Amino acid sequence: MTDAISSILSQIRAHQTQAARMGDAAAGNAISPNALNPGGALPGADKTQGTGAAGFxxxxxxxxxxxxxxxxxxxxxxxxxxxxDPRADLARVMVAMQESQVAFRATVEVRNRLVQAYQDVMNMPI
Structure with a gap:
């Protein structure tokens, strides 16, 4: 289980690094954020945030x-x-189910750690 979580965390870090590089490349090429998203801001994105790398x-x-x-x-x-369906063989189904399960467990772990961090900050003495 620890290897799976480490693997997911390394994938998340890799995606963050890739997103940061894409943000740097976009800023270097002077591409406006609306060129990639003609409809405006992404849903749920903070409108006060700058045009830097992807936010939290x-x-x-x-x-x-x-x-x-x-x-x-x-x-x-x-x-x-x-x-x-002949295209859906048992091996593919089982691998997809395991990927789904690992992704969900990793999400739950991230949520638990965020809640714990929030509780730690709220319990800090002023």
Whole structure:
């Protein structure tokens, strides 16, 4: 279990580094944020935040969306297998279900640590 969490955390760090590099490249090429998103700001993004690298809320939102997509893909494969779709073999279904389970557990661990950090900060003496 510890290896799985370490693996997920390293993947999150890699995505953060990649997002930071993409932000630096966008700033260096003078691409406006609206060029990538013609509809305006991303839903849930803090409008007071600068145009720097992805913020915490964006990173957390994209991670949750990724977990949601993984679970949705797993459910679709499971349903296709149950209906007898020849493209949905048992191995693919089982791997998708395990990926979904690991992603969900990692999300729960992150949530637990955020709650613990919040409680620690709230219990600090002034």
């Amino acid at each position: 809320s964006e990173t957390l939102s994209s991670a949750l969306d990724s977990v949601s997509r993984t679970q949705q893909k797993s459910g679709e494969l499971q349903q296709a297998f149950e209906l007898g």
